[in-house]
Amino acid sequence: MTTEKTRARHETLDLEEADLKSIYRAMLVARRVDERSWILNRQGKAAFVISCQGQEAAQIGAAYNLRPGHDYLYPYYRDSGMTLLLGQTPRGQFLSLMGKKEDPNSAGRQMPGHFSSRELNIVTSSAPVGVQYPQAAGTALAFKMRGEDGVVMACGGEASTSGGDWHEAMNFSGIHDLPVIFLVENNVYAISVPSKFQVAGSIAKRAEGYGFPGHEVDGNDVLAVYEAAKEAVERARRGDGPTLIEAKTYRMTAHSSDDDDRRYREREEIEAWRLKDPIIRFEKYLFENGLLDEDEKEAMDAEIKAFVAEASDYAENAPFADPEEALDRVYAEV
């Protein structure tokens, strides 16, 4: 009992030092790629940026439980932290950001943030909010029908729970005990509309009505998200059915590079959340547990910044697709 109490949180979660460093590194990579994207936007080199800043803990804590290329991920447009963790690259992100031919998501067809990888089972995503949930339920049903242990993670912001698709998928998943994890990254804002005008009651508690567990977790605490997702993924793999996780977090940037958030939220509010930055928070945990020191952190950050810059330069110099390629791949060959 006493040993249990003195054990560090990560130890009770069976996370090794290497895991913690991978998680931290993934959070930092996501942040640095994101920051670089805004610079490219201000330089006029990237037409549009949509950001993951502030949500790295929710994304990486959850996705660290997935087996890339085996489990399926239905990300939403902020989930670059997840897709980078699962195997997409900063180079790929920048190629997508600048709409280049080598963009792995869509070869320059889609806006940035519309992820896709057939190899990694990251299902191509679109802009209408919430459409991914019924699809995720179907993918989970296929696993169940074949008796396989694959799981599906479907993600969205809090506003994605307002439309029918989310509820239809929750209901269907509950009826058939599907191996799906609904991860709601509640970042308080749907463009300008705050969650108090978006969400009645509690998102997490809605799961109970659909007959499966729902958990509200501190979305800026990577270990808390990891723990909730681990339990959910294990439950799904066992064939016990779906779980809803509502990760309470905060969108640290404007909705996108086309948005000016000064119109609808106070600077003080953002500053207060900056103090709860999930990366700084996890850093503190690693420092306190002697798992990371300032030198190591600086070295890791410098290394990340260097390859992020390299990836960005590569993308900048990469060619566009020929205009006529807009005509290709409308239909798959019979």
Place this chain on the structure above:
Amino acid sequence: MAEKNLLQAIHDGLAEEMRSDESVMILGEDVGRAGGVFRVTQGLQEEFGPERVLDTPLAESLIVGSAIGLSVNGMRPVAEIQFADFIPPAFDQIVNEAAKFYYRSNGAWTVPITIRAPYGVVPGGALYHSQSIEAWFCNTPGLKVVAPTFPADAKAMLKSAIRDPNPVLFLEHKRTYRLIKEDVPEDGHEVPLNKARVHREGGDITVVSYGLMLYTALEVAGKLSEELGIETEVVEPRTLYPMDRETILNSVKKTGKLLVISEANITGSVSGEIAAIVSQEAFEWLDAPVIRLGAPDVPAAAFAKPMMDFFVPSAEKIEAAMLELARY
């Protein structure tokens, strides 16, 4: 070869595909134990079990959305929308999702799903069990829209649809389900999803039609041939999008006259697109204006039979239009 009606032919097509490929499955409302409101899936749940013939909640977006998700994970789902009139909640999943997966992922993700939907005017059907919804979907690149009319074609095209790597909207005119029987080959008969069918050759006028109107057009064409010696070439597109333009253009270049008939509201209809193709690409062969016959631009067919009959182009109206063209 056995004589089958449209309903039996579609049933057989489903059963044969499910027997030969275990990734083929059916999902929709009342498709399981009840065998569908039209009995198209009768007996299939008994044969293939409750998962492969799955009764879904009453939620069309879910039906198509989950079919998409199944299809990207190894399955070949056939989703049934109970009446085409109820398809709008699934519109986003069909038009923005299924139809765009392949293009938006630069060819990485295919969506091999078939969406069956009974359409068309039927006595008592009224506003919400009667609509011809094909035009909503016939400007959606990435989607195939097929509407076979005869049993043998329907069976073969359903099989082609299920095997197709692209999403296919498969429209069945519900009033033709039991209208005629014809010999339907047991197996091996193949009809691709890009070929129109010439039902009747003729050098005087061309009629393009599908669904119930095609039956009427064929009857009138037979009558005009017998009584007046007017020879009508009757072409059925079979696939409405993307359409086999060639067969239609070749026919019009032969006859110089075109009548297009469907049950859909006339403005913005597939008939309008056919007329546009012909005016643009066969203008120099035309001897008369292209005529379209369809439903008037009112919301849908009424419940009361006299109003319903008035809504659908009648044999008399079709005959009058054909005679008008023949006079040029």
